[in-house]
Amino acid sequence: MVIYGVSLLSICTLVGVFVGDLLGKMLGVKANVGGVGIAMLMLVLLVDYLKKKNKLGVQSQQGLSFWGAMYIPIVVAMAAQQNVAAAVKGGPAALLAGATATIVCFALVPIVSKIGKPIKEHVLYDVEEA
Template identity: 60%
Template structure:
């Protein structure tokens, strides 16, 4: 069952990369445009939909959780391959886009925090749970 989670991740990654490559061709850019981001959004939507349908058992989630723990190092490695110096010296557009994305993200935090109903707090940990942690 863990294999199904890894398969879902792999399929979403492949489709995301294809979408990123197609978008790069359409925009005339010589690089994948957001393939990993599209893959992660697709994975989130697909797994949510499968959970709602009851077709994504907890064992399959373990396969996705395993690779999601590696997501941040992968993104950092991919970002390290980009030529940041050339982008910054090429004009102010790269800096403007970066600052704009950060400002938009910060502005959306309060909006996203209001989505949904407040949840119930977790009960205090038992002695056995404290030993496991």
């Protein structure tokens, strides 16, 4: 089950890295800009498309689910480590920007968690006295 879907994952990763490198060169940055994010978006969109067209078998879906669950935390940890190293080298402005973004994200968690939840209606009942 695990091996199914790996080719789709690897294709998306290779294309994402290539596009990220190309985007980095276009922006004048000597780094991959968003390649992993592009790969993950491609993978999500491609899997959704293939599921709608019934072109993706159950074993491939299970394999992609497994690798998606393994892939995302690893890549996020790697990217976070690189970002922290770059921020420390970048000086206080980069550290301040990172800290501010983190604080804002933490502050928005309660607001975002309420999205999609039904609003509780407060109903007052009139009680007739007998």
